[in-house]
Amino acid sequence: MSGMSKIVKTISNIIFPFITIFGLYVIAHGHLTPGGGFQGGAIVASGCAMILVAYGSLWTMDKIKEKQLSILESLGAIGFIGVAFLGLIFGLVFFKNFLVNQDTIPIFNEIGKGLSNINTAGVLPLMNFAVGLKVIVGLFVIVLVMAYATRPNGGEIE
Amino acid sequence: MSARNVVAIIFFVIVAMFLVFIALMTHPFGDPGSAEMDQYIIDNTQRETGADNGVTSVVFDYRGFDTLGEATILFTAVAGVILVFRRLQK
Numbered sequence: 087m088s089g090m091s092k093i094v095k096t097i098s099n100i101i102f103p104f105i106t107i108f109g110l111y112v113i114a115h116g117h118l119t120p121g122g123g124f125q126g127g128a129i130v131a132s133g134c135a136m137i138l139v140a141y142g143s144l145w146t147m148d149k150i151k152e153k154q155l156s157i158l159e160s161l162g163a164i165g166f167i168g169v170a171f172l173g174l175i176f177g178l179v180f181f182k183n184f185l186v187n188q189d190t191i192p193i194f195n196e197i198g199k200g201l202s203n204i205n206t207a208g209v210l211p212l213m214n215f216a217v218g219l220k221v222i223v224g225l226f227v228i229v230l231v232m233a234y235a236t237r238p239n240g241g242e243i244e
Numbered sequence: 245m246s247a248r249n250v251v252a253i254i255f256f257v258i259v260a261m262f263l264v265f266i267a268l269m270t271h272p273f274g275d276p277g278s279a280e281m282d283q284y285i286i287d288n289t290q291r292e293t294g295a296d297n298g299v300t301s302v303v304f305d306y307r308g309f310d311t312l313g314e315a316t317i318l319f320t321a322v323a324g325v326i327l328v329f330r331r332l333q334k
Contacts, residue, residue: 117295166315170308181308186294207295213304220315224322235329
């Protein structure tokens with residue numbers, strides 16, 4: 087799949103930062119407003135897919151390797167399971183929310199009372215970020231690999 | 245009629261009776277069953293998890309294992325797609 091015209095590339099360049107920032111907002115406020123890691127990750131991944139469609143899979147594959155994306159997605163998964171194991175270490179229960187209702191690190195200890203701050207809810211924002219990174223990279227890798235495999239002369243085995 | 249068919253018919257009748265009894269035991273449409281879990285989450289989610297969004301507190305705190313399974317499913321899907329389409333390249 088080759089790139090599209092100059093108009094499409096320009097418009098994609100303009101609206102791609104807004105899509106990314108909105109998706110990161112949905113991820114970061116997942117414990118306060120509707121949304122979360124999966125939904126915000128899907129938004130950012132759709133923005134990356136728009137860049138992929140506008141510029142073509144060859145250009146995108148030139149700029150970014152799937153090895154790096156694989157490392158990023160593994161980082162997301164390791165972060166998620168790592169936070170869960172930290173709950174096992176500090177709270178004696180797997181997936182324990184060990185940063186809330188404690189006195190050691192008071193910055194994460196605020197209890198929500200409607201319209202809360204972003205540092206409430208203990209480990210929930212960290213898990214949201216981990217899952218968000220995982221969903222962003224996972225969905226983008228799926229679209230990128232499928233687009234790259236269906237490029238002209240891409241399906242032939244030589 | 246062979247023994248295999250007899251066993252199959254008996255098994256079918258047992259499964260059909262099971263399904264009919266289950267269908268008769270369900271509560272009527274529109275009548276909520278037990279609502280104690282809903283009320284517990286509505287009452288305690290802010291005090292126990294500190295999150296305003298009850299859905300996120302259920303997904304990431306009360307039922308973290310479910311989210312772990314979802315993440316594993318996503319990882320498996322990505323690995324499968326890469327495995328299938330890499331054979332077409334090169």
